[in-house]
Amino acid sequence: MASMMLSDCASSTATTAARILPFTGRPRTQLGLIKFHKFLDRVNFRLSIPKLPNFTVQSIQACTADTTGITSNETSVKVIDGKAVAKKIREEITAEVSQMRDAIGVVPGLAVILVGDRKDSATYVRNKKKACEDVGIASYEVRLPEESTEQEVLKFISDFNDDPLVHGILVQLPLPSHMNEQNILNAVSIEKDVDGFHPLNIGRLAMRGRDPMFVPCTPKGCIELLHRYGIGIKGKRAVVIGRSNIVGMPAALLLQREDATVSIVHSRTINPEEITRQADIIISAVGQPNMVRGSWIKPGAVIIDVGINPVEDATSPRGYRLVGDVCYEEACKVASAITPVPGGVGPMTIAMLLSNTLTSAKRAHNFG
Amino acid sequence: MASMMLSDCASSTATTAARILPFTGRPRTQLGLIKFHKFLDRVNFRLSIPKLPNFTVQSIQACTADTTGITSNETSVKVIDGKAVAKKIREEITAEVSQMRDAIGVVPGLAVILVGDRKDSATYVRNKKKACEDVGIASYEVRLPEESTEQEVLKFISDFNDDPLVHGILVQLPLPSHMNEQNILNAVSIEKDVDGFHPLNIGRLAMRGRDPMFVPCTPKGCIELLHRYGIGIKGKRAVVIGRSNIVGMPAALLLQREDATVSIVHSRTINPEEITRQADIIISAVGQPNMVRGSWIKPGAVIIDVGINPVEDATSPRGYRLVGDVCYEEACKVASAITPVPGGVGPMTIAMLLSNTLTSAKRAHNFG
Numbered sequence: 001m002a003s004m005m006l007s008d009c010a011s012s013t014a015t016t017a018a019r020i021l022p023f024t025g026r027p028r029t030q031l032g033l034i035k036f037h038k039f040l041d042r043v044n045f046r047l048s049i050p051k052l053p054n055f056t057v058q059s060i061q062a063c064t065a066d067t068t069g070i071t072s073n074e075t076s077v078k079v080i081d082g083k084a085v086a087k088k089i090r091e092e093i094t095a096e097v098s099q100m101r102d103a104i105g106v107v108p109g110l111a112v113i114l115v116g117d118r119k120d121s122a123t124y125v126r127n128k129k130k131a132c133e134d135v136g137i138a139s140y141e142v143r144l145p146e147e148s149t150e151q152e153v154l155k156f157i158s159d160f161n162d163d164p165l166v167h168g169i170l171v172q173l174p175l176p177s178h179m180n181e182q183n184i185l186n187a188v189s190i191e192k193d194v195d196g197f198h199p200l201n202i203g204r205l206a207m208r209g210r211d212p213m214f215v216p217c218t219p220k221g222c223i224e225l226l227h228r229y230g231i232g233i234k235g236k237r238a239v240v241i242g243r244s245n246i247v248g249m250p251a252a253l254l255l256q257r258e259d260a261t262v263s264i265v266h267s268r269t270i271n272p273e274e275i276t277r278q279a280d281i282i283i284s285a286v287g288q289p290n291m292v293r294g295s296w297i298k299p300g301a302v303i304i305d306v307g308i309n310p311v312e313d314a315t316s317p318r319g320y321r322l323v324g325d326v327c328y329e330e331a332c333k334v335a336s337a338i339t340p341v342p343g344g345v346g347p348m349t350i351a352m353l354l355s356n357t358l359t360s361a362k363r364a365h366n367f368g
Numbered sequence: 369m370a371s372m373m374l375s376d377c378a379s380s381t382a383t384t385a386a387r388i389l390p391f392t393g394r395p396r397t398q399l400g401l402i403k404f405h406k407f408l409d410r411v412n413f414r415l416s417i418p419k420l421p422n423f424t425v426q427s428i429q430a431c432t433a434d435t436t437g438i439t440s441n442e443t444s445v446k447v448i449d450g451k452a453v454a455k456k457i458r459e460e461i462t463a464e465v466s467q468m469r470d471a472i473g474v475v476p477g478l479a480v481i482l483v484g485d486r487k488d489s490a491t492y493v494r495n496k497k498k499a500c501e502d503v504g505i506a507s508y509e510v511r512l513p514e515e516s517t518e519q520e521v522l523k524f525i526s527d528f529n530d531d532p533l534v535h536g537i538l539v540q541l542p543l544p545s546h547m548n549e550q551n552i553l554n555a556v557s558i559e560k561d562v563d564g565f566h567p568l569n570i571g572r573l574a575m576r577g578r579d580p581m582f583v584p585c586t587p588k589g590c591i592e593l594l595h596r597y598g599i600g601i602k603g604k605r606a607v608v609i610g611r612s613n614i615v616g617m618p619a620a621l622l623l624q625r626e627d628a629t630v631s632i633v634h635s636r637t638i639n640p641e642e643i644t645r646q647a648d649i650i651i652s653a654v655g656q657p658n659m660v661r662g663s664w665i666k667p668g669a670v671i672i673d674v675g676i677n678p679v680e681d682a683t684s685p686r687g688y689r690l691v692g693d694v695c696y697e698e699a700c701k702v703a704s705a706i707t708p709v710p711g712g713v714g715p716m717t718i719a720m721l722l723s724n725t726l727t728s729a730k731r732a733h734n735f736g
């Protein structure tokens with residue numbers, strides 16, 4: 001099943017536009033190389049789609065490895081292996097969970113609330129449950145029918161808030177359209193908001209001298225990849241492409257906390273290529289297949305590509321393949337390091353969710 | 369009295385390093401043109417000074433209007449008259465307050481808590497009280513002795529939180545060193561946090577689709593000046609110099625909300641001059657006299673100078689004068705518009721505090 005290949009961003013919301021369009025079995029539009037301005041603001045738009053089972057495959061010109069305007073990098077590019085890093089992190093979490101259980105008899109617990117029957121949401125929830133099992137975190141799942149009331153969902157959240165066995169609560173988005181998503185998310189206790197999307201968390205992330213309870217999973221995964229590959233951030237020029245609440249904005253705040261000089265490029269930016277070309281570190285999270293070309297990249301830059309965009313591919317048995325926001329072939333000629341798609345940032349998101357759940361349990365029990 | 373000339377930033381904290389050093393009657397150091405890196409992180413540092421009565425006058429080379437490296441602006445510079453704009457805003461507030469009183473019998477109220485006997489803090493509180501009186505806002509002042517306990521302060525905050533006559537609460541900073549400032553500020557009800565410094569407010573300011581209850585006064589004043597002078601923000605390149613919680617960071621978030629492409633320059637930025645020179649709009653809030661030279665400015669850029677730095681001036685009867693972060697004489701040759709110091713951003717801070725208090729009262733009484 002196609003959607004098995006995709007991982008959603010943090011609890012719920014897809015990172016990129018392309019991941020979140022409905023799957024119609026045929027390309028929605030012949031987009032060609034899609035215009036920057038039109039697409040960059042779509043990042044969050046899954047939230048407004050009520051009930052769509054899967055995603056759309058985009059039709060797009062292949063990234064042709066055009067070298068016009070590219071100053072070639074002299075050394076070979078390092079591929080940042082998110083899959084391997086995520087595996088390592090899951091092993092570390094497994095060890096810590098086991099140590100905690102042995103020492104104080106506490107098992108970290110993650111509760112997931114799923115409302116309705118979206119297939120992609122069901123897949124995301126199943127993946128999270130499986131990931132929890134693998135590291136020894138207990139998972140608690142509540143499935144409610146599409147026609148449930150807001151009050152019913154709030155009641156479950158309230159129960160999980162009070163339940164000492166639960167250290168993290170996720171509400172799988174999108175919710176049915178008759179529910180007020182903001183009300184529901186605000187009801188999750190700040191101590192259990194392992195997604196880190198609560199405004200209080202974001203405020204603390206933005207402020208010097210304050211610390212968030214949790215850092216949102218996908219941006220946390222991006223920074224973790226830089227750390228694990230020994231890539232310095234302090235004093236570096238960083239450009240974040242996309243300003244969504246779930247990836248772009250918190251990624252920019254995290255880079256700033258680590259003393260990078262950060263610029264945010266978005267749908268209203270004039271000449272995004274020029275600004276991006278100044279960056280030592282690029283984090284792209286817009287859901288625009290192959291938007292960032294080789295000519296956008298400074299030689300030796302490090303690229304973290306958050307986009308996971310299915311595009312048409314007649315040579316694939318599935319009829320599509322996944323590409324990032326960055327034209328990988330061109331970027332490899334210029335960058336010093338790059339995350340592939342798939343296998344880059346994607347696997348990090350669930351690893352960070354497990355990490356946040358463990359952190360929450362340790363904090364609740366004053367352990368470690 | 370020297371400190372009468374200064375206005376503090378929002379409730380409490382001075383915007384700039386130079387404003388907040390102790391007044392010793394002689395220059396602390398012969399700084400010359402002070403190094404960027406050393407000073408840029410001092411912005412918040414008044415918070416850590418326990419009891420210093422006034423401020424230090426810095427010794428600094430005058431900004432010499434050196435034209436080396438400056439591409440001169442062909443048209444004449446527009447001086448952004450913050451004093452006049454603030455006066456206009458106070459008149460508008462006066463009219464609204466009067467209208468509200470006549471219509472529903474409600475007078476907006478601002479409570480200020482002052483602990484200890486710092487002369488500068490007393491002056492700031494007096495200025496705020498006077499500004500309230502002038503527009504018809506009721507002010508409630510609590511003065512507590514230096515040796516008061518945190519619990520006593522918290523009790524007053526709690527009473528004001530519950531008092532329907534009070535729509536805004538300010539705790540004048542810095543607090544005595546035996547008090548936990550974060551605990552005290554967090555106790556102010558989010559509905560009455562007219563400073564807008566609560567992390568929940570900052571989080572909402574950062575997030576798309578969310579709105580803060582209040583916008584911090586000084587950054588709000590900067591954006592208001594741009595609006596009142598008809599200076600477009602959308603699509604512009606903006607550079608904010610300084611990343612303090614009270615000015616730089618929220619100013620960057622505000623510019624981003626208005627669709628500027630924002631970069632934040634700070635103490636760890638390498639080559640801040642190069643980045644600043646790309647900006648159509650510069651907001652500087654670092655407390656470093658004359659740091660931004662003409663050569664840092666793109667011809668035609670708009671400059672909002674938040675710094676208010678007293679520097680030695682033997683020709684002045686007081687022995688000092690106030691300058692901004694930007695070398696005004698040089699900037700006037702390059703920029704299209706600039707705020708002077710004094711008379712630029714300074715008067716806007718209290719005007720925005722009054723505006724936030726009125727907004728709070730209107731919201732509490734569902735008026736207008």
